[in-house]
Amino acid sequence: MPELPEVETVMRGMQIALQGHALSDVILRRPDLRWQIPADFRQSVAGQTIIGFRRRGKYILIRLSNNLSIVLHLGMSGRIVLDSPIAPALHEHVTFLTEDGRRCGFVDPRRFGMLDLVPTTHEERYKFFSAMGPEPLEPAFTGAVLHAALKGRKSPIKTTLLDQKIVSGLGNIYVCEALYRAGIHPKTLAGTLKPQETKRLVQAIKDVLNEAIAAGGSSLKDYVRPEGGLGYFQHAWRVYGRKGQPCPDCPGPPDCMGVEQITQAGRSTFFCPLRQKIR
């Protein structure tokens, strides 16, 4: 379920457990996830100390002492399991071993995840980062910046916000939640949003992401290690997955029949027809 807040939470959990420790080995149980894992991955990683972490969009970068960074993406179904059992779980394709005896498993049933290597000093030039849009939580991501990025765009704002070149880290859930908070109908053509609306939208994006990260952080603070692993915490979604239910501001029937679900570009969109008027 990983969008930006979940990826951030997973990264922080890994940081607490692993930073400063050396990787004694890595077990690769198959040569590929979504793509081939570099042939020299084990050789490059084994024996190196983990010196830092960073998140870019939905990617996690694990910086090693040899100027290499592991690039990790969780895909749709990926999760990280700390202190995984010696007998690997179903779909635990990769396990990192640390010198202090910990095991960190990468479980990914659908194998949409990925694992790669990039020189730490060249992270920004990594093929999947060079065209990536701004980090939504950076101060540089403003209403004016988004407004400029949406200029001339003729697709609906919902699908446009899923484009990682416009802004990085948003997925289906948080796009729905942000549009709801900003009071913008998902079918609104992206290029027609007014500066005032993009300003509201940017604030809504920052708010919803920050709240979700805070919720993840609180679950991390005293996390035990259930088989569920990291990054799976309770969400307080206001419209996502709530078809037919009242949104928090819903006056109820007959004024509003609750959250509606539609399909855009083959994916589900949830919105409140009362708070998010078409125009």
Place this chain on the structure above:
DNA sequence: CAAAATACCTGCATGC
């Protein structure tokens, strides 16, 4: 160039 369709893969809920 932008936008839409396609591809990758397994698990699960649903309906017959």
Place this chain on the structure above:
DNA sequence: TGCATGCAGGTATTTT
């Protein structure tokens, strides 16, 4: 119970 179907939170790539 078994089986077919559709859907799931991602994104690079291909096609239009």
